[in-house]
Amino acid sequence: MLELKNFYKRKVINFLFKKLNFSSVMQVPRIEKVTLNIGDGSCNNSKKNLVSIISDITMISGQKPIVTNAKKSISGFKIRQGHPVGCKVTLRSNRMWDFINRFIYIVVPRIRDFRGFSIKSFDGRGNYNIGIKEQIIFPEINYEKIDKTRGLNISITTNTNSDMHALELLKSLNFPFKK
Template identity: 30%
Template sequence: MNPMNEVQISKATVSIGVGEAGEKLSRAITLLEQMFDQTPVKTFSKVTNPEFGIRKRQPIACKLTLRGEKADKAIEMVLEGINKNIKPTQFDAQGNLSFGIKEHIDIPGMKYNPDIGIFGMNVSVTFEKPGYRIAKRRIQQKKVPAKHRISKEETMKYMEDNFNVNYVTE
């Protein structure tokens, strides 16, 4: 197979949305630091929503971007929490994968800590092929050709081969 056509993981993004600033957000940040040994960043609200008590530019969530070997380990760990069951609808047309975990204690090795509590999290995995840099570089930036883009089927095959994922239909 052509090495330029091999699908690889670009990054994995893990986020926890708590909806409010303060103690709850700091506990979510502590949880992500403990799980992935990396400092997360806070994300801020874009609009004011008085129904939820959210003001514009108020910190309401935290996220973490993992790349390389850390991303592979994190994906493997998080997939164990959902028994490696993924729905085909969780892949988008560009071949990216997004799924959620209701409680972080479902992940093997994670124990309940009363100081932190229980949080759910969203995981987004972005895939790419070698050569995707042409869309990101500053000089002579170009679009990725249609025949070089990743399809949903290619990503599903990659996940099945490398992470032994089961596809469920519900």
């Protein structure tokens, strides 16, 4: 399952080294971590929602998430400080490469009306964020067992500070970007 990691080591590093004119191989950008985050303010009202979110993100990532709590109270959203509002998981090393491989080649083709990811989703420091509207596009999720569809945020953190270098890295890993 680590074909993408081997592809990165064998082909992408040499390709980016030549294309971006680096003086050392250590300057070549690499992916450091992938963070998955599901937020749902209704966890306050029902612990069943929190258990469902934890179950979904565990199946998607293969790793147990941590619960995120509200930092401050917001009465308009009925959120109290310290109460759970979602969960997140950080993937590194082999699990990260496995997730990226499954995401590019299995999950993305299942997205309805997909035309490519926007190159405007970089944060200015070489990190890329993807928002998924429904968690049901992941094959690990059983459609009959979900109580409601939730969004998912995927943050890909790289070691470079340049959006252009990170874009070249993701393009060379076959990320489908808009033309």
